[in-house]
Amino acid sequence: MSSPPAQGARLVVIGAGAVGVTIALHLRRLGHDVTLLSSDAPGSENATSYGNAGWLSPGSVVPISMPGMWKKVPGYLLDAQGPLRLRPSSLPHIWLWLLRFVACGATRARARAIASALRPFLAGAADRHAALAAEAGVPELIQRKGLLIVYPDEAAYKADAFGWQLRRENGVRWNTLDRAALEAVCxxxxxxxxxxxxxxxxxxxxxxxxxxxxxxxxxxxxxxxFADGHVGGFVLEAGQVRGVRSSGRVVACDSIIVAAGMGARALGRMLGDSVPLVSERGYHVQVPDLAEEPPLPVMMSDLKFGITPMRGGMRAAGQVEFAPAGAPPDWRRARILLDCLRDGLPLVKIGGFSTVRHWMGNRPSTPDCLPVIGPSPSTRGVFYATGHGHLGLVSAPWTAELIGRMIGGDTVPEAAPYDPARFLRFRL
Known part of the structure; x- marks a missing residue:
């Protein structure tokens, strides 16, 4: 519905996570007057991107919702120790979302469509991030050492054949390692x-x-x-956004880009749009000052968590918990990660829970495993860039490119799967 602003237009990007900051930078380079509005400092602990596992993986095309998942939902409700957890108290709030989520990957054709739509965000992501990091003066933060996904045995790997088929169909390269080769690498x-x-x-x-x-x-x-503050509302004139109300002032604009993570759901409601996000909570524990740690990121396929060597120690991240965004953290999820870490690396000395850093973030997830990127169906001058789930960091550069083209008035046919209008009749 949005009409493109002229070059040099006044743009407000709402949200200072990886997606919002990258969009603001890209739009500024296109010649626009850009204001980044957020209540949190970029890179702060409150941002979901802060606690990300850090993976920049072309192999992440495999959606969480896959054929046969519906059979596992009862187990998720009952297993408090499992890698994917549904709080029973959250079901009244998300059951419609959950039904659509399970259905979106219920067939191989549907899962293939999701994987194909995710590919552009992931293919070449390492190159995009390496270029950005170099320009920002932190080239050492993008490490190109490859990734490992480990299995108990070859039979377990073959049982995951459809996931690897999706990766192959989307241009992902890999080689397999037996135990001896794995021990040499990691x-x-x-x-x-x-x-x-x-x-x-x-x-x-x-x-x-x-x-x-x-x-x-x-x-x-x-x-x-950069402007600090919460969004309290919008100034609209004849269906066109003209400003953002924030902390007692109005930030005038020609267009806005809503990149506020889970906050986009409430902001969309203010603007008359349905942005049906549910919090796909993720946890991490980070162990500092280890004498030995894996030289590259490793995903334990059976335990559904990954370990990543970080600047501040070794981070174990994973666990999916569907719960209301405002609910308190369930730190049992982080304790489970620490136990998994001990199981996966038995030779590494790891202290108790009180000795490690633990964190929880709300990943904004849609019921079809695809982000929401594009113009508002109801208000001119409004664009969305949210709903990336656990792929926000890796997806940020390509999301910024799509938004830049849309703001410039280009037709972007490849963005059709992410169109916010697909949720016109779906409200939580």
């Missing part, structure tokens, strides 16, 4: 893992929070304005 892994897939094109960010902060510093140096 010594110290538990003997329970006897087989692995190595993704040579994978990379990781060694400090997601620091990286986003560095990009924000670069954006400021290039002329992006």
């Amino acid at each position: 010594p110290g892994l538990s003997p329970r893992y006897g087989f692995a897939a190595q993704l040579p094109d994978g990379a990781h960010c060694a400090d997601p929070g620091g990286y986003v902060a560095a990009l924000a510093t670069l954006a400021r140096a290039q002329g992006v304005h």
Whole structure:
């Protein structure tokens, strides 16, 4: 519905996570007058991108919702220790979302469509991030060492055949390793893992929070304005956005880009749009000052968590918990991660829970496993860039390119799967 602003237009980007900061930087380079509005500092602990596992993986095309998932939902409700947790108290609030979520990947054709739509965000992501990090003066934060996905044995790997088929269909390269080869690449892994897939094109960010902060510093140096405050409403004239009300003032604009993560749901409601996001909560624990740690990121396929060497220690991240965004953290999820870490790396000395850093973030997830990127169906001058789930960091550069083209008035047919209008009749 949005009409493109002229070059040099006044644009407000709402949200200072990885997606919002990257969009603001890109739009400024296109010649626009850009203000980045957020109540949190870029790279701060409150941002979901801060606690990201840091993976920049082309292999992440495989959606969470896959054929046969509906059979597992009862188990998720009952298993408090499992890798995917549904709080029973949240069901009244998300059951419609959950039904659509399970249905979106219920057939192989549907899962293939999702994987194909995710591919552009992931293919070449390591190159895009490496270029941004170098320009921001932190090239060391993008590490191109590849990634490992480990399995108990070759039979377990073959049982995951459809996921690997989706990766192959979307251009992902990998080679397989037996136990001897795996031990050479990543010594110290538990003997329970006897087989692995190595993704040579994978990379990781060694400090997601620091990286986003560095990009924000670069954006400021290039002329992006930063404003601190909560969004309280919008100034609309004849169906066109003209300003953002924030902390007792109005920030005038020609267009806005809503990149506020979970906050986009409430902001969309203010604007008359349905942005049906549910919090796909993720947890991490970070162990500092380890004498030995894996030289590259490793995903334990059976335990559904990954470990990543970070600038501040080794981070174990994972666990999916569907719960209301405002509900208190369930730190049992982080304790489970610590137990998994001990199981996966039995030779590494890891202290108790009180000795490690633990964190929880609300990943904004849609019921069809695809982000919401594009113009508002109800208000001119409004664009959305949210709903990336666990792929926000890796997806940020390509999202920024799409938004830049849309703001410039280009037709962007490849963005059709992410169109906000697909949720016109779906409200939570």
